[in-house]
Amino acid sequence: MSAVAFTGTSVMDIDAAKIRGAGSNVHFDKVSVAYGSHVVLHPLTLDIAPGEILAMIGPSGSGKTTALRAVAGFVRPASGRIRIGATDVTDLPPYERGLGMVVQNYALFPHMRVEDNVAFGLRAQGADKALIGERVKDALATVGMATFARRYPRELSGGQQQRVAIARALAVRPRVLLLDEPLSALDAQIRRNMVEEIARLHRSLPGLTILYVTHDQTEALTLADKIAIMRDGRVCSHGPTTELYRRPPNRFTAEFLGRANLLPVTVAEAVGSKGFATARHGDVVLTGAGRDEEAGDKSLLCIRPQHLSLTAGGEHTNRIVGTLREVHWQGELTHLVLDVDGTPVRVSATKLPVELPEPGAKVPLFFAPADTSLLPEDAGV
Amino acid sequence: MSDAVAIGAPAIRREPGKFWIVPPAALLALLFFYPLALIAREAFLDDSGVANPAEIISVLHSRFFLNALINTVTISVSATAGCLIVGLVLALILAFVPFPGSGFIARLIDTFIALPTFLVTLAFTFLYGSAGMLNASLMETFSLPLPPVDFLYSTWGVVLAEVTVYTPFILRPLLAAFSLVDRGQIEAASVLGARPFRIVRQVILPAAIPALIAGGSLCLLLTVNEFGIVLFIGAKGVITLPLLIYGKAIQESAYQVACIIAVVNIALSLGLFGLYRFAAGRLGV
Ligand SMILES: Nc1ncnc2c1ncn2[C@@H]1O[C@H](COP(=O)(O)OP(=O)(O)O)[C@@H](O)[C@H]1O
Numbered sequence: 001m002s003a004v005a006f007t008g009t010s011v012m013d014i015d016a017a018k019i020r021g022a023g024s025n026v027h028f029d030k031v032s033v034a035y036g037s038h039v040v041l042h043p044l045t046l047d048i049a050p051g052e053i054l055a056m057i058g059p060s061g062s063g064k065t066t067a068l069r070a071v072a073g074f075v076r077p078a079s080g081r082i083r084i085g086a087t088d089v090t091d092l093p094p095y096e097r098g099l100g101m102v103v104q105n106y107a108l109f110p111h112m113r114v115e116d117n118v119a120f121g122l123r124a125q126g127a128d129k130a131l132i133g134e135r136v137k138d139a140l141a142t143v144g145m146a147t148f149a150r151r152y153p154r155e156l157s158g159g160q161q162q163r164v165a166i167a168r169a170l171a172v173r174p175r176v177l178l179l180d181e182p183l184s185a186l187d188a189q190i191r192r193n194m195v196e197e198i199a200r201l202h203r204s205l206p207g208l209t210i211l212y213v214t215h216d217q218t219e220a221l222t223l224a225d226k227i228a229i230m231r232d233g234r235v236c237s238h239g240p241t242t243e244l245y246r247r248p249p250n251r252f253t254a255e256f257l258g259r260a261n262l263l264p265v266t267v268a269e270a271v272g273s274k275g276f277a278t279a280r281h282g283d284v285v286l287t288g289a290g291r292d293e294e295a296g297d298k299s300l301l302c303i304r305p306q307h308l309s310l311t312a313g314g315e316h317t318n319r320i321v322g323t324l325r326e327v328h329w330q331g332e333l334t335h336l337v338l339d340v341d342g343t344p345v346r347v348s349a350t351k352l353p354v355e356l357p358e359p360g361a362k363v364p365l366f367f368a369p370a371d372t373s374l375l376p377e378d379a380g381v
Numbered sequence: 382m383s384d385a386v387a388i389g390a391p392a393i394r395r396e397p398g399k400f401w402i403v404p405p406a407a408l409l410a411l412l413f414f415y416p417l418a419l420i421a422r423e424a425f426l427d428d429s430g431v432a433n434p435a436e437i438i439s440v441l442h443s444r445f446f447l448n449a450l451i452n453t454v455t456i457s458v459s460a461t462a463g464c465l466i467v468g469l470v471l472a473l474i475l476a477f478v479p480f481p482g483s484g485f486i487a488r489l490i491d492t493f494i495a496l497p498t499f500l501v502t503l504a505f506t507f508l509y510g511s512a513g514m515l516n517a518s519l520m521e522t523f524s525l526p527l528p529p530v531d532f533l534y535s536t537w538g539v540v541l542a543e544v545t546v547y548t549p550f551i552l553r554p555l556l557a558a559f560s561l562v563d564r565g566q567i568e569a570a571s572v573l574g575a576r577p578f579r580i581v582r583q584v585i586l587p588a589a590i591p592a593l594i595a596g597g598s599l600c601l602l603l604t605v606n607e608f609g610i611v612l613f614i615g616a617k618g619v620i621t622l623p624l625l626i627y628g629k630a631i632q633e634s635a636y637q638v639a640c641i642i643a644v645v646n647i648a649l650s651l652g653l654f655g656l657y658r659f660a661a662g663r664l665g666v
């Protein structure tokens with residue numbers, strides 16, 4: 001049975017039997033972690049669906065790595081259970097969990113050639129020789145490193161080493177791939193390419209569940225099906241990537257996922273049947289997408305810089321006026337900074353009027369209600 | 382113009398450098414090479430100053446020399462093997478099994494290096510000697526007429542004492558090497574399905590090979606030349622090269638025989654020292 005290659009069957013016949021439940025979802029059930037009296041992960045309940053990429057994103061020290069290491073088996077939860085598929089893995093050692101893991105500094109075995117690094121997991125699991133040969137070739141081809149099989153890690157660049165690390169994790173056909181800041185050690189250009197490659201990789205292995213830990217919002221937005229935003233050991237928001245970006249439930253989420261302009265407003269008219277509310281910013285009445293806001297609520301109107309336009313028209317029915325402070329031309333994009341009644345407002349524009357206003361000028365800004373989101377003023381802060 | 386200055390400066394500075402080699406070289410010659418040359422001269426020439434190969438050949442073929450050589454090699458190889466095994470196990474535990482106070486234990490074992498070697502032997506005599514605590518309590522408990530444990534006065538007693546004394550010399554470089562092993566590699570191996578024993582064999586040990594060679598050759602060197610421990614245990618018939626040299630020179634006044642054996646001993650030591658330097662160089666210590 002195990003001789004059939006490329007069927008998605010793990011070679012871990014004995015060990016994998018334990019985790020060979022239904023799907024390869026990951027379930028955190030009220031998992032908490034403490035170092036001594038210092039609680040670094042407050043009871044966390046979270047589900048990663050089979051085949052989903054969940055990006056766990058948050059500032060340094062927010063507990064992302066801790067959550068990932070709890071799945072891997074290197075951190076013992078103080079309470080709660082972790083399930084992979086139908087199996088409760090909370091008490092299993094790492095080598096019986098059937099996972100793949102890639103970390104920031106690659107952690108390749110320096111005295112082994114690339115092919116032996118990739119074969120390591122299969123050998124540890126007692127796969128037969130022919131299968132190992134095939135899987136190693138396949139895994140190296142997947143990451144575009146087939147011609148480097150005979151090299152040692154020290155003879156490779158950082159990006160190449162990380163590809164080998166990914167191949168090494170994929171060769172064992174893990175149910176879940178854990179990635180902890182896998183691209184943080186690479187420079188910007190290579191990082192962009194690698195993000196695209198990981199996305200491609202996931203398209204070719206759609207059944208693979210991925211937990212992707214990062215502090216980089218671009219990586220998260222590019223790759224993830226869902227995002228969980230961590231803050232001080234808690235998940236402060238969790239949801240489908242585009243939804244979380246377009247309708248952030250709180251200020252922290254809005255500001256962590258890309259740039260956000262947050263205008264303080266007072267709700268004038270509660271959310272109607274179409275999901276929109278009207279709100280006052282000073283004398284200006286604006287329409288924004290809301291949830292359950294009531295008239296009189298203090299709120300923040302979130303607008304992304306690229307959704308603000310200097311020209312009226314179409315859907316752009318909201319209008320505010322600001323004083324232009326700075327203009328930064330960056331080729332493809334021009335960044336403007338304005339002052340709207342004391343709130344700094346950023347605009348990223350691809351198209352500019354022929355006559356660019358001078359700093360100090362009053363400039364009207366237009367935006368569509370559908371591109372906004374009303375946030376509670378204090379939630380999550 | 383500025384080039385000329387830059388080139389001229391080091392040339393001037395090199396002159397005092399040449400001079401400074403004289404004092405250490407002279408001291409080395411006086412304290413080290415001269416006595417060495419005397420020993421070599423004494424070994425190869427007889428009293429009338431004529432080369433005497435017959436004497437050398439007869440010493441090298443003698444029963445007492447061959448016995449001592451075999452004893453020396455047996456003891457030092459066994460003791461080194463023992464040190465490597467005990468040192469490796471201890472180092473793995475100290476470096477990779479988290480327990481409170483492991484740092485303290487490591488430092489404690491480290492201070493062993495500072496103690497004189499015969500001290501352990503003395504302690505062993507108190508513990509396992511014929512009038513030691515172990516034998517005394519066994520004789521009392523089982524009303525035995527004679528001490529039942531007498532391994533101490535044998536080759537194995539010497540080996541045990543040397544393992545105790547010299548294991549820290551293995552432990553030290555091993556702990557240094559282990560501290561450089563990336564914990565991420567161990568974790569990666571573990572996630573990939575490797576059990577602890579495989580991780581030790583395939584991930585940790587390859588990183589420790591230079592340390593093992595360096596520590597092992599240092600142990601061989603020290604145990605080949607060990608004098609105090611062997612003398613202190615005073616096991617009958619356990620004569621090693623240093624003990625034989627001592628006996629021939631001091632007790633029998635057979636200086637030429639002592640010097641011939643000394644030359645063999647020195648050659649053995651220098652060979653082992655070369656091995657140690659080579660391995661230590663690879664380790665970067
Ligand atoms: N081994 C440890 N011992 C004590 N505290 C730790 C340990 N590992 C992490 N922490 C603490 O746990 C918190 C979360 O760390 P971590 O999960 O690494 O954060 P992140 O990956 O989001 O940057 C931090 O405050 C960190 O100092």
Ligand SMILES: [Mg+2]
Pocket residue numbers: 064065066181
């Ligand atoms: Mg981290």
